[in-house]
Amino acid sequence: MTTPLLDHAVRMHGLQKSFGAVRVLHGVDLTVERGQAAFIIGPSGSGKSTLLRCVNSLESYDGGELWVDGYLVGAERRGDRWIEASATLTASRRARIGMVFQRFNLFPNMTALENVTAGLRMVLKQESKQAFERGRELLARVGLANRADSYPSQLSGGQQQRVAIARAIAANPSIVLFDEPTSALDPELVGEVLAVMRDLARDGMTMLIVTHEISFAEEVGDVVHFIDGGKVAESGSPSAVIRHSNNPRTAEFLARIRKPG
Amino acid sequence: MTTTTDIESSRTTGPGPRIHRRPGARIFSTAVAVLAIAVVLGIAGIVVGSGTIHWEIIAQYFFAPVMLNGVATTLMLTVVSLAASAVLGTLLAAMRISGNPVLRTIASAYIWFFRGTPLLVQIVFWFNLGLFLPRLDIAGFTISTNSLITPTTAALLGLFLNVSAFMCEVIRGGLLAVDTGQTEAALSIGMTPRRALLRIVLPQAIRVILPAAGNLAIDLLKATSLVYVIGTKEILGTVQGIAAQNFYVIEMLIVASLWYLVLVSVASLGQSWLEARLARGIGAAQPPAARPNL
Numbered sequence: 001m002t003t004p005l006l007d008h009a010v011r012m013h014g015l016q017k018s019f020g021a022v023r024v025l026h027g028v029d030l031t032v033e034r035g036q037a038a039f040i041i042g043p044s045g046s047g048k049s050t051l052l053r054c055v056n057s058l059e060s061y062d063g064g065e066l067w068v069d070g071y072l073v074g075a076e077r078r079g080d081r082w083i084e085a086s087a088t089l090t091a092s093r094r095a096r097i098g099m100v101f102q103r104f105n106l107f108p109n110m111t112a113l114e115n116v117t118a119g120l121r122m123v124l125k126q127e128s129k130q131a132f133e134r135g136r137e138l139l140a141r142v143g144l145a146n147r148a149d150s151y152p153s154q155l156s157g158g159q160q161q162r163v164a165i166a167r168a169i170a171a172n173p174s175i176v177l178f179d180e181p182t183s184a185l186d187p188e189l190v191g192e193v194l195a196v197m198r199d200l201a202r203d204g205m206t207m208l209i210v211t212h213e214i215s216f217a218e219e220v221g222d223v224v225h226f227i228d229g230g231k232v233a234e235s236g237s238p239s240a241v242i243r244h245s246n247n248p249r250t251a252e253f254l255a256r257i258r259k260p261g
Numbered sequence: 262m263t264t265t266t267d268i269e270s271s272r273t274t275g276p277g278p279r280i281h282r283r284p285g286a287r288i289f290s291t292a293v294a295v296l297a298i299a300v301v302l303g304i305a306g307i308v309v310g311s312g313t314i315h316w317e318i319i320a321q322y323f324f325a326p327v328m329l330n331g332v333a334t335t336l337m338l339t340v341v342s343l344a345a346s347a348v349l350g351t352l353l354a355a356m357r358i359s360g361n362p363v364l365r366t367i368a369s370a371y372i373w374f375f376r377g378t379p380l381l382v383q384i385v386f387w388f389n390l391g392l393f394l395p396r397l398d399i400a401g402f403t404i405s406t407n408s409l410i411t412p413t414t415a416a417l418l419g420l421f422l423n424v425s426a427f428m429c430e431v432i433r434g435g436l437l438a439v440d441t442g443q444t445e446a447a448l449s450i451g452m453t454p455r456r457a458l459l460r461i462v463l464p465q466a467i468r469v470i471l472p473a474a475g476n477l478a479i480d481l482l483k484a485t486s487l488v489y490v491i492g493t494k495e496i497l498g499t500v501q502g503i504a505a506q507n508f509y510v511i512e513m514l515i516v517a518s519l520w521y522l523v524l525v526s527v528a529s530l531g532q533s534w535l536e537a538r539l540a541r542g543i544g545a546a547q548p549p550a551a552r553p554n555l
């Protein structure tokens with residue numbers, strides 16, 4: 001018998017998180033289906049990054065349930081009890097989750113190819129030859145086949161973020177998390193990164209994306225979640241949330257980010 | 262980005278009119294230079310021209326076997342305490358950044374004590390350890406402290422324990438200089454925290470650690486002269502011993518100074534070479550720290 005939880009890429013229920021005395025997540029309910037491109041939008045400080053970071057244990061949560069790929073995040077089963085997951089188990093679970101950061105976080109002392117294959121070589125212990133072969137395929141997929149030997153400092157922001165995406169998908173993750181992947185980019189470089197993400201979504205990659213690119217969410221998203229004050233205020237299809245929302249907070253937020261300044 | 266050098270070169274090589282230096286400024290800077298040379302020559306004349314320094318004594322003792330022994334001892338003290346402090350310093354740095362409050366406190370207290378008391382006091386303390394700890398009981402064996410504490414071991418102990426405190430801060434500074442995003446990226450591709458520290462953070466921290474550790478090494482090289490007070494025969498101890506017999510005090514101090522200058526110069530050259538190599542390893546014109554992260 002399979003449990004219903006295995007059918008979801010991510011499922012959280014009543015998720016809570018505080019930093020010291022400040023509660024940031026006030027009971028978040030959210031599900032990401034396999035193959036879905038799910039978008040999270042919401043005002044600054046509403047807890048979007050925190051939510052994403054809980055999914056791959058970069059933050060711990062302190063209430064509710066968070067299931068990813070059929071396991072309970074941060075815990076492992078011992079007989080009929082749950083105990084805190086070991087560092088090794090957490091690491092091996094993270095290896096199955098890709099993450100793309102706002103500021104790229106490429107390793108500056110490694111070439112693009114070495115960055116992309118870092119997980120394959122240093123974590124999955126693949127042979128260098130095999131890893132580099134796969135790395136070149138990945139770089140070609142993000143349109144950077146000819147920049148394999150460039151260091152991050154020799155690449156534009158858009159190119160760096162595309163390398164970071166290739167690194168995030170290198171180990172065939174079951175889901176990729178994006179935390180405002182285009183916010184640190186010059187406007188003319190945003191398009192090339194969104195194009196790569198669009199391709200991933202079309203290939204059926206499960207993606208959970210925090211972004212302020214509303215029109216991209218509308219175009220690519222299967223579902224949009226609007227987060228406000230540490231809670232999901234509204235979920236639905238892109239057109240339902242972005243075009244036809246009845247929620248005044250959603251409307252106010254969308255009006256604010258569409259009007260720059 | 263436009264830098265000052267870009268502006269300067271565009272003035273002389275660009276298509277615009279050639280802009281000359283102000284004539285008055287050149288006369289003033291020449292006058293200052295002439296005055297400075299006059300002062301230096303004057304002082305040198307007082308020192309050398311007084312005629313009481315026996316240069317032949319300096320030449321005679323510079324390569325004397327007893328002197329070379331002293332130089333070897335200085336080098337040994339420097340290298341051994343530096344290597345040992347790299348180990349203890351790394352351990353202390355790991356304790357200071359660990360999540361365990363007891364380890365953090367112990368490391369902080371260590372640094373507080375060894376940085377807060379003079380090195381000379383520490384050296385004399387270790388030399389006199391036998392006064393309040395006549396015997397050491399180690400794993401069932403009882404050893405007389407005075408048989409362990411010779412001028413050399415006391416010197417090594419004093420130098421190494423002291424430098425470790427500074428080394429810890431150098432290493433910790435290097436680790437903290439690496440953006441936390443690097444650790445997060447390493448974790449996100451499935452590395453354990455320990456592997457992320459060793460494989461991703463440490464190699465980047467080395468670029469910050471090595472130049473600072475090089476300065477520490479040069480300071481240490483000169484600080485080894487302090488141990489002559491407990492009778493260690495390193496450079497200063499050796500020349501003091503010789504001067505006590507031949508009374509050429511100033512000449513022997515010049516021999517010591519020249520040796521320190523030689524050693525420090527060689528060490529500085531090594532440091533520059535190392536830094537140049539590190540800068541090249543990054544594969545780009547600029548080191549990563551100077552790169553705007555956009």
Ligand SMILES: Nc1ncnc2c1ncn2[C@@H]1O[C@H](COP(=O)(O)OP(=O)(O)OP(=O)(O)O)[C@@H](O)[C@H]1O
Nearest residue numbers: 019020022024042043044045046047048049050051
């Ligand atoms: N490590 C931390 N320690 C303390 N407070 C934190 C920490 N990380 C986040 N916070 C606080 O938690 C709240 C939510 O932060 P979070 O980064 O999740 O918001 P966000 O929705 O991603 O905002 P933004 O759009 O600005 O990125 C903010 O008030 C922030 O100050």
Ligand SMILES: [Mg+2]
Nearest residue numbers: 048049050179
């Ligand atoms: Mg955020």
